Amino acid sequence: MSRIARAFLARDPLDVAPDLLGRHLVRIDAAGVRRVGRIVEVEAYLGEADPASHAYRGPTPRTRVMFGPAGHLYVYRSYGIHWCANIVCGLDGVAAAVLIRALEPVAGIDAMYTDRPTARRVTDLASGPGKLCAALGITGDDGGTDLCARVGAICLEAGEPPDEPVWRGPRVGISAAVDHPWRFWLARNPHVSGPRSRPE
């Protein structure tokens, strides 16, 4: 299993986001269990050029990682409760990132259930940005992790190329720049969160 190279991520987030679909996000948990999810839904955030991005108003202690090199993890607390994970991409100094919104569980599924006690079926396990962080055991402590490092608890692997159409539409849950179709998902995948229909 080869890790995805930094050069793959150091591009325009609008190109990286759809290319991330089908890839595997791999997490070695504290017990050494390998938890793997196939990326089925993402959103691109363009940094200082994007009013919906946390980096819109320039670097702060929280958003510092996004201004650094591609391949690192930006994790933030959502609504005081959940964690959400982004992969930093773009060039150095450009605070671009891709929010991982949903995964299709591939391995370590039993371990995922223990961290997602309310999930009743596999499609509840990681079908949302907060859910997938819980399922993989990702917290604020993982913020700043380099996914492209030779060793590490979290990484990206090639996975399987999409076997179905990729659709795009407006991003979910934001209140600024709502019209940009910067959310990408696998058209028929049942693990996608939110609307799955093709926007007109």
Place this chain on the structure above:
DNA sequence: TAATAGATCATCT
């Protein structure tokens, strides 16, 4: 099945 309210806190004004 659909709609709604409550949880809960780091971050920035």
Place this chain on the structure above:
DNA sequence: GATGATCTATTAG
């Protein structure tokens, strides 16, 4: 002091 890149339980139909 206000505000979320959300999730879940509860309520109503």
